[in-house]
Amino acid sequence: KSAPREQFTGQVGFILSAIGSAVGLGNIWRFPGVAYENGGGAFLVPYLIALLTAGIPILFLDYAIGHRFRGGAPQAFRRIKGWLETLGWFQVMICIVIAVYYAAVVAWAASFFVYSFGLDWGDDPQGFFFGEHLQLADVGGADPWLTFDFVAAVLIPLVLVWLVVVAVLAAGVVKGVQRANIVFIPLLLVAFGALVVRALTLDGAADGLNALFTPQWDALGDPDVWIAAYGQIFFSLSVAFGIMITYASYRRRRSNMTGPGLVVAFSNSGFEMLAGLGVFSALGFLALESGGTVDELGIAGVGLAFVTFPAIVSEMPAGALFGALFFGSLVMAGFTSLVSILQVVSAALQEKFALSRTAAVLWLGGVLGVVSVVGFSTTTGLILLDTVDYWVNNMGIVASAILMCVFVVWVYRRAPELRYHLNAVSTTQLGAWWYACVGAIIPVMLGIMLVQTILIRIDEPYGGYDETYLLYAGWGTVALLVVGSLVFWAFRWRGPGLYRAWPPY
Ligand code: PHE
Ligand code: NA
Numbered sequence: 428k429s430a431p432r433e434q435f436t437g438q439v440g441f442i443l444s445a446i447g448s449a450v451g452l453g454n455i456w457r458f459p460g461v462a463y464e465n466g467g468g469a470f471l472v473p474y475l476i477a478l479l480t481a482g483i484p485i486l487f488l489d490y491a492i493g494h495r496f497r498g499g500a501p502q503a504f505r506r507i508k509g510w511l512e513t514l515g516w517f518q519v520m521i522c523i524v525i526a527v528y529y530a531a532v533v534a535w536a537a538s539f540f541v542y543s544f545g546l547d548w549g550d551d552p553q554g555f556f557f558g559e560h561l562q563l564a565d566v567g568g569a570d571p572w573l574t575f576d577f578v579a580a581v582l583i584p585l586v587l588v589w590l591v592v593v594a595v596l597a598a599g600v601v602k603g604v605q606r607a608n609i610v611f612i613p614l615l616l617v618a619f620g621a622l623v624v625r626a627l628t629l630d631g632a633a634d635g636l637n638a639l640f641t642p643q644w645d646a647l648g649d650p651d652v653w654i655a656a657y658g659q660i661f662f663s664l665s666v667a668f669g670i671m672i673t674y675a676s677y678r679r680r681r682s683n684m685t686g687p688g689l690v691v692a693f694s695n696s697g698f699e700m701l702a703g704l705g706v707f708s709a710l711g712f713l714a715l716e717s718g719g720t721v722d723e724l725g726i727a728g729v730g731l732a733f734v735t736f737p738a739i740v741s742e743m744p745a746g747a748l749f750g751a752l753f754f755g756s757l758v759m760a761g762f763t764s765l766v767s768i769l770q771v772v773s774a775a776l777q778e779k780f781a782l783s784r785t786a787a788v789l790w791l792g793g794v795l796g797v798v799s800v801v802g803f804s805t806t807t808g809l810i811l812l813d814t815v816d817y818w819v820n821n822m823g824i825v826a827s828a829i830l831m832c833v834f835v836v837w838v839y840r841r842a843p844e845l846r847y848h849l850n851a852v853s854t855t856q857l858g859a860w861w862y863a864c865v866g867a868i869i870p871v872m873l874g875i876m877l878v879q880t881i882l883i884r885i886d887e888p889y890g891g892y893d894e895t896y897l898l899y900a901g902w903g904t905v906a907l908l909v910v911g912s913l914v915f916w917a918f919r920w921r922g923p924g925l926y927r928a929w930p931p932y
Pocket of ligand 2: 449450451453454662663664665695
């Protein structure tokens with residue numbers, strides 16, 4: 428007989444943990460760049476529409492599935508329909524793939540937190556990050572694309588990240604996950620808030636904010652801008668790949684779910700706005716110092732955090748403190764997201780194989796930790812990371828969301844049941860509009876996005892990389908998601924089975 432399910436102690440623990448998952452590296456470095464490239468101030472229109480028509484409705488769908496069926500993704504879907512367990516494992520596979528590279532970025536941020544104190548990057552942040560820190564191989568056309576030349580400066584922090592995250596997961600939902608979030612999320616808010624205030628008072632901040640917020644209204648007629656908005660919302664809220672299902676399953680039965688859901692969604696977007704202000708103020712400062720314009724600076728992706736920000740820090744009075752706040756924020760935001768991704772895997776292993784929490788966490792830490800270190804602490808780690816990240820986000824997560832809507836809403840017609848479940852215990856009531864979102868708007872929008880992405884990738888090789896490499900690292904990632912979910916599904920279910928949902932309808 429198994430122990431009763433773990434539970435968050437209360438609403439605050441749950442909300443902070445859900446915010447901890449949502450607020451991640453994407454808020455700090457992804458949102459400002461995406462907004463900037465897709466219409467500036469005008470981007471807020473598609474962004475808000477995407478939040479209301481897709482982000483929040485699918486967040487509620489995740490919550491409803493996890494809370495009603497009280498399981499990690501495979502168990503919850505299995506309780507909807509036996510074979511749908513495969514969709515749960517597909518989501519677990521997405522989490523596995525993301526976790527192994529996300530941990531590496533958290534580890535880089537931890538190193539840069541330390542480097543900040545001595546401004547170790549000197550006057551060549553670009554050479555320092557790619558050369559000295561990552562020791563990136565010279566990969567013309569991404570060949571050779573996989574080396575086993577390990578880089579100690581990456582490997583050691585990465586091993587430490589895995590040890591800490593395993594310790595947190597092993598301590599359980601209350602003493603591990605919830606506690607980490609109760610400590611880190613308020614601390615993150617203070618650290619990042621201080622950073623934004625400092626950035627806003629820098630010379631040139633106004634120019635940076637103008638560069639970000641000056642609206643290009645014609646962008647609203649560009650379908651790519653709308654696709655970017657829906658993509659940003661999905662990634663940013665961490666919906667549709669098992670995380671919110673898993674966290675909701677640890678929420679006490681008679682709990683308000685939609686109220687906290689709105690708090691989480693708006694906190695996440697608020698944090699993105701905050702990041703937009705901070706990042707672009709700082710970019711305005713750097714542009715002024717270097718006598719150029721914001722448009723000439725490196726704004727997207729890893730370059731923003733690990734090259735451009737160090738350059739800013741070096742130019743500033745008391746820059747070391749600013750750098751420590753920035754990289755400290757990245758570590759906290761990233762770590763709490765990493766915890767949530769791995770809790771999905773831990774819950775799934777516990778439930779399917781009737782493992783104790785400790786056993787599940789040790790398996791997961793042992794296998795994934797090794798894969799993560801072998802794949803991402805070598806001289807080709809960054810290239811693999813970039814490729815896998817693109818495929819899993821733009822194809823894996825999007826496909827997962829579409830499948831959820833198709834099977835849960837259309838094929839097995841569970842939307843009314845899930846709606847009444849939430850309404851019975853929640854303050855904000857879901858109306859029929861919710862059916863329109865999860866039944867039509869989301870699958871249609873995402874369907875268009877997925878087809879577009881696939882066509883583009885068939886047309887031109889991603890990042891200009893070698894095609895054979897992309898076949899393995901990119902399309903291979905998709906194959907891994909599918910094969911992995913079938914393999915896990917094939918094992919016999921050893922955990923708890925029959926279940927009476929509550930409240931009963
Ligand atoms: N939502 C997180 C962010 O905005 C990203 C994330 C991705 C979190 C994957 C968990 C899992 O950065
Ligand atoms: Na986010």
